[in-house]
Structures are given as structure tokens and as C-alpha cells.
Amino acid sequence: MKFGGSSVADAAAMLKVFEIVNKFADNELVVVLSACKGMTDKLIACANYASNNNFSESIHLAESIEIHHFNILNEVINNDKLKKNALDDVKFLTDELKTFLEGVSLLQELTPKSLDQILSFGERLSTLVFSHICKFLRLNCKWMFAPDFIKTDSNFNSAKYNISNTKNAANDKLIPVLQQEKLIITQGFIGSDDDSIVTTLGRGGSDLSAAIIGAAINADEIWIWTDVSGVLSADPRKLKNTKTIRKMTFNEVRELAFFGAKVLHPDTIKPAMEDKIPVRVLNTFEPDNKGTLILENIIKNDAELHSVISMNSCVFLSINKPAEADFSSFANNTFNILELNNFKILYTLITESNIRCVLKPENQSLDILFATEFNNYNIKWNECAVLCLSGIGIDQYKLKSQKIITKLQNGSDYYQLIAGFSDNAIVMICKTEDEMKVLEQIHELILNSIEG
Numbered sequence: 001m002k003f004g005g006s007s008v009a010d011a012a013a014m015l016k017v018f019e020i021v022n023k024f025a026d027n028e029l030v031v032v033l034s035a036c037k038g039m040t041d042k043l044i045a046c047a048n049y050a051s052n053n054n055f056s057e058s059i060h061l062a063e064s065i066e067i068h069h070f071n072i073l074n075e076v077i078n079n080d081k082l083k084k085n086a087l088d089d090v091k092f093l094t095d096e097l098k099t100f101l102e103g104v105s106l107l108q109e110l111t112p113k114s115l116d117q118i119l120s121f122g123e124r125l126s127t128l129v130f131s132h133i134c135k136f137l138r139l140n141c142k143w144m145f146a147p148d149f150i151k152t153d154s155n156f157n158s159a160k161y162n163i164s165n166t167k168n169a170a171n172d173k174l175i176p177v178l179q180q181e182k183l184i185i186t187q188g189f190i191g192s193d194d195d196s197i198v199t200t201l202g203r204g205g206s207d208l209s210a211a212i213i214g215a216a217i218n219a220d221e222i223w224i225w226t227d228v229s230g231v232l233s234a235d236p237r238k239l240k241n242t243k244t245i246r247k248m249t250f251n252e253v254r255e256l257a258f259f260g261a262k263v264l265h266p267d268t269i270k271p272a273m274e275d276k277i278p279v280r281v282l283n284t285f286e287p288d289n290k291g292t293l294i295l296e297n298i299i300k301n302d303a304e305l306h307s308v309i310s311m312n313s314c315v316f317l318s319i320n321k322p323a324e325a326d327f328s329s330f331a332n333n334t335f336n337i338l339e340l341n342n343f344k345i346l347y348t349l350i351t352e353s354n355i356r357c358v359l360k361p362e363n364q365s366l367d368i369l370f371a372t373e374f375n376n377y378n379i380k381w382n383e384c385a386v387l388c389l390s391g392i393g394i395d396q397y398k399l400k401s402q403k404i405i406t407k408l409q410n411g412s413d414y415y416q417l418i419a420g421f422s423d424n425a426i427v428m429i430c431k432t433e434d435e436m437k438v439l440e441q442i443h444e445l446i447l448n449s450i451e452g
Helices: 011-023 039-051 055-076 080-107 112-136 163-181 205-216 250-258 266-274 327-340 366-373 394-407 432-451
Strands: 029-033 183-187 190-192 198-200 222-226 247-249 279-283 292-295 304-320 344-350 354-360 378-392 416-418 425-430
Touching: 011 029, 011 055, 011 112, 029 112, 029 205, 039 055, 039 080, 039 112, 055 080, 055 112, 080 112, 112 183, 112 190, 112 198, 163 183, 163 205, 190 205, 205 222, 205 266, 222 266, 247 250, 250 266, 250 292, 250 304, 250 378, 250 425, 304 432, 327 344, 327 354, 344 425, 354 378, 366 378, 378 394, 378 432, 394 416, 394 425, 394 432, 425 432
Parallel strands: 029 183, 222 279, 247 292
Antiparallel strands: 190 198, 279 292, 304 354, 304 378, 344 354, 378 425, 416 425
């Protein structure tokens, strides 16, 4: 089980996590926690203050982190002896944090290695506090230091995990303790390199930690507890009548993430995908909701739609090759320009005389950019919206999806439906002003599919 920052933000949130963990405590269970909400950003600020000759502000911020964790313990634990032990443990860790900050301040240098050490205190503190809460509430558990068994390279701030070394370390250190203690509390986001120096896995690292540990212990399932009830049929900020999708495939999640879905990034559960371990996405604040179970394959006789994601402020770009130009040079030059200007390429169609792309730009001034970079080419471009529809046997819905697009086309050549590139997704391109019309009609198809 992995719980994110909002799930362990304060005392009330941690007690909800305790209730969930306690319910499943008869199993052999590894609980992975993120830092309390906002703590990682505070630690980054601490490090920056220390390295920029503002040590007093750095220590002031570190003390606010200490107080936050003190407050959680004071609110939950009412046994004086147990409370003192817990507060002393937090104090010991935050004193160690201050020592690191002092070193950064003295050197006036913040190396990636030092930053990883400092960032590790967010997860170390949240798991320490939670383990004391468990013991106070008479749930036996064992706190373990994730870098002892999550092994990575030495690419500090964004380390790559080594699954072979992690499995070996888990066999030696984690699994024997798990079999004996039944409940392990450990950290997301952090690991260690071959020299046992602490590393971090980058943003989203707690989900990745859960998937790595799940693969290392050959877990039955990996449960990602968040503040949403699984993967929804659409973005609830755009549509009100969304539903939780009960089962999806890894490939569907990958397609939706590519087009902007935020619930779960496939790279963070890659170890689970490779070992075919089911991943369940659940809501800490609605624990009775069954959430979404993500599987390698779903075998169904009937086609079924699951979810749609829409992305606006995209660009439909058409570039004609000059008659005298060599095609390879033309194509290479085009994609080099797009790459250098940080465009995310969502779709490409290439013919001998034309390249068409659907792009997600950064905040560039497109008129100036295209006029400057493609001044020797005949180009056309329009803003557009892109929608990605996911499901099982999705080709059966190609005709219905095409009809929705065709009704709005009115002679425009950049309304398109792209199917066949994936067994689990259909992509639609439309004018920006028609995004909500298409989204609502596609979502209606999804709701009918689910109810059917």
C-alpha cells in the first residue's frame, strides 16, 4: 500500500490511513508513505536558503517542519511516555536535518547529493510519526529505511532503480522481516546507490517505490491510495457526471497519461507492469470505494469504453515540402525545429510532400516562431483540441466516434479521428471551441457502455 502526501498531511489524515492499514493488518503488508503534504517543497526551500547565505531562514523553516510533526503526535498520542519517545525521535531526525543544512551553509554549495540527503527527511519523518501512531494504537509494525533495500544508480535527484539489486536486497533484508513482523512501514521516493548513499527517484517517486517494492516481494497486488476514487470516466473538473472505472489495462493508462491524465503515470508503475502485478487505485478519504483495478489484460466478449481525456491549446500544423527540397533533409529539419522548441508531438502523418503534426506547445508566441523557423516553407496552422478515448475492443466504437466528429466538420480539413494505432485508444482532433461538445458526446457513449 502506498499513501501520498495528502493522505498523510496531518493527524486526521494519518488516522484515516491507520484505519485502512489496521483493516488489512492480518496480511503481510508493506506500507509506503510520501512526505506530509508540502514538506518536500519546504525542504527544497530550506536547502536553497542554506546555500544562499540565509541560514537563519533555513533553520526557521526546518523548525516549522519539526513543529508540524510534533503537532501530529501531540494530537494523537495521549500517553506521556510514548509521546516523549516519539517526540524525541522526531527531534533527533530534525537535528540531523539542521546539521546537513549547516554544512550546506558553511560550504555555500548545494550539490545534488546533498539535496537528496535533505529531501529524504520528508519521508523519514512521516513514516517515523506514523509508526509511532501505529504502536500507540496497538498495531505492531516495523519501521524500515527504504534505502537499505531500494537500490539505484548514482544519478542524484532523479535516480534510476536497479530492480535486480533491489530484489536481492529485499530477499536479504525486507522479506525476512516482513514474514516475521507482518507490517512494515517504509518510505517512498528514496533509495540508495552502490555506496549506500541516499538517492531520490524524482517527483512521483512514491508510486514508483511502491511498484519497485511490490515487484521485489512478488506482491499479490499494489494499492495506490490517493485523494481520488480511482480512474474516472472523464476529468471531473470538466464534466460533472463522471464514474469510476472498475477495471482497466496498463496500456489504457499509458495512452491516457500521454494525453494528459494525472491520476497515475505509467512510468511510475512500470515494475508492476513488467512483473504483471495488478495495481489498484483507491481513495484514502472514501476507503469503501473499490477504486480502479489496473491489469495487464482484460478478457471480455463485448467492447467497452472506459475513459476520455481532452487536451486544449494544441496546434494542428501542416507543412508542405518545397519542390526542390530533399525529403530526408526536409523531415529532419522539421522535427529538429519542433524538438528544439520543446513541442510535445502528439500525432504525425507524413507523406512525400507534406508533414502534418498535432503538437502541444510551451508558452511560445507561435506566429513569430513559425514565421521565423519555417520561413522557407508553405505552412498552415490552427489551434485545436485533442481527445483520447480508451477502452476494450475499441475499434467497434470507431464509427460512432467518427459521426460525432463529422457533424462538426463543416469542410474543415483538420477534424480527424485517428484509430488503429492502438488496440486501446482512439484519438480525436477538433477545433478548440468544439472541445466540450465532443467531450460531452463521447462521455455519453462511455456512460452508455458502462451501464450496458
